Amino acid sequence: MITERDKREIGEICCCFPTRRAAALEALQIIQKNHSWVSDENLKAAAGLLGMTPDELDGVASFYSMIFRKPVGRHVILVCDSISCWIRGHEGILDQLVTRLGIRPGETDAVGRFTLLPTSCLGACDHAPAMMVDDDLHGDLTPERIEAILASYP
Ligand code: FES
Known part of the structure; x- marks a missing residue:
């Protein structure tokens, strides 16, 4: 209300x-x-x-993909799904997030901690692949960095 x-x-x-x-x-x-x-x-x-x-x-x-019309978790992960990130390893990042969180893009995990959403270019192409968690931009991602990033969002 x-x-x-x-x-x-x-x-x-x-x-x-x-x-x-x-x-x-x-x-x-x-x-x-x-x-x-x-x-x-x-x-x-x-x-x-x-x-x-x-x-x-x-x-x-x-x-606007950043206006949420369905309930989201405590933290929203916006994974860039545009060309510079595709070229520089988007698929490995998305696979790692899907595996680690146990959800598909568009879903929220069972405990309501993370929502995983694809989004268009985040304007960080020079640091592709990139994602945002809440208001924080994370660039130059590798699958190995994902765990530490997720751990910083309780
Ligand atoms: S294409 Fe991913 S940040 Fe621009």
Whole structure:
């Protein structure tokens, strides 16, 4: 359920834009920051605050892979799935994550610790292959480094 805090923060961010609907992405980010994902209920409420229909706001949400429309684990791993990373070992990194976590891309592990998601270029092609865990960028990955990286996210 959308909270007074959500409403206040969305109201504040709307002041930075020429129209309320122009703050759609920022409003979704606020909802996600406060709830870890964007439920249908919260999306509908946010759309009302922005003067948009839920379908319009869902269109914005679905355009951005970093807006989560399903519940996620405590930590979200975004594995780059674009050309520079393909060339430099993406497959080995993904295999290691799948093996280590016991989940496929798009899934959350049984204890709710990690969600594994593919994403387009992270803008770190010079350090491919790359992934993000929460807000942290990890580049120059090797399968051998994966265990230590995962261990740093309890
Ligand atoms: S292609 Fe992976 S970071 Fe750019």
